[in-house]
Amino acid sequence: MLQRRIERAKVLLKVTRFSSAEIAYQVGFSNPSHFTAQFRKLTAVTPKQFRDSK
Numbered sequence: 001m002l003q004r005r006i007e008r009a010k011v012l013l014k015v016t017r018f019s020s021a022e023i024a025y026q027v028g029f030s031n032p033s034h035f036t037a038q039f040r041k042l043t044a045v046t047p048k049q050f051r052d053s054k
Contacts, residue, residue, distance in 0.1 A: 005029070006042050013051045020047040 005027040012023045024035030039047050 002038060003042065006039055009035070009039060009047065010043075010050065013047055023047065 009023050009027045012018060012026065020036065021032040024032040029035035036046055043050060
């Protein structure tokens with residue numbers, strides 16, 4: 001379940017200009033900070049770093 005949320009977030013980071021917080025809510029996180037921590041735990045980069053690298 002967490003992996004699917006993060007994969008969906010990666011797509012949204014690539015194809016939208018939504019903020020990281022907006023994406024966190026869209027993929028089912030109630031806390032953007034928790035989203036960032038989980039994203040980093042699974043990908044080794046923050047959502048911003050991921051977006052900037054693509």
